[in-house]
Amino acid sequence: MCSEAATGVEHVPARCFFPREHRVNLITVPSCSRHNNETSKDDEYARGIIVSALGNNKLAIDHRRDPVRRSYLHSPKLFQNTFQIQKKDAFFHDRDRIDNLMIKIAYALYYHSYRKIWESKPEPYYKQFLFDDGKSDIEVRLPNYETLPKYDIYEGGNKSVFKYHFLEGKINGKNNCLLRMVFYEGFEVLILPKIIPQ
Numbered sequence: 001m002c003s004e005a006a007t008g009v010e011h012v013p014a015r016c017f018f019p020r021e022h023r024v025n026l027i028t029v030p031s032c033s034r035h036n037n038e039t040s041k042d043d044e045y046a047r048g049i050i051v052s053a054l055g056n057n058k059l060a061i062d063h064r065r066d067p068v069r070r071s072y073l074h075s076p077k078l079f080q081n082t083f084q085i086q087k088k089d090a091f092f093h094d095r096d097r098i099d100n101l102m103i104k105i106a107y108a109l110y111y112h113s114y115r116k117i118w119e120s121k122p123e124p125y126y127k128q129f130l131f132d133d134g135k136s137d138i139e140v141r142l143p144n145y146e147t148l149p150k151y152d153i154y155e156g157g158n159k160s161v162f163k164y165h166f167l168e169g170k171i172n173g174k175n176n177c178l179l180r181m182v183f184y185e186g187f188e189v190l191i192l193p194k195i196i197p198q
């Protein structure tokens with residue numbers, strides 16, 4: 001994310017996303033002291049939202065029952081912040097907070113894959129986040145997403161918890177790539193370099 005000297009390593013995504021028996025070859029990247037651990041509360045916040053989303057596998061449900069629920073018992077404030085604004089059977093989320101975390105994960109995975117800093121601003125799109133009318137975030141903000149290339153081969157040591165791939169191609173006439181990430185075989189985040197109008 002930055003060019004500061006690394007003072008440690010950080011797991012990507014954070015370890016808290018992974019059930020104890022699914023922690024094989026977790027990805028780590030070098031991290032400076034400012035960016036390392038800066039987001040641990042955001043990790044827990046995003047984890048609670050993601051495991052609660054529709055379409056996930058059973059690991060997410062089990063994970064929600066144990067470590068996630070325990071973290072809410074430990075911090076009722078976290079629970080309140082996560083679920084305080086509800087509408088029927090849905091709840092609102094803090095998009096900036098989730099976006100910032102996903103962008104950080106995107107930079108880290110890019111570095112892990114290409115050994116250099118991603119020279120674009122990654123922008124996340126979500127399938128499971130819905131607007132009031134029930135349309136998904138990605139459908140509204142990226143109407144042509146169905147035309148993006150499909151690719152079924154993913155990276156990751158614990159694919160049932162988290163998997164990802166990069167797809168390289170021309171974006172805005174320049175060589176770049178998109179990143180697709182899937183949590184718990186259901187929660188999908190597409191990351192595209194931000195398109196700057198010319």
Ligand SMILES: [Zn+2]
Nearest residue numbers: 002004032035
């Ligand atoms: Zn940094």
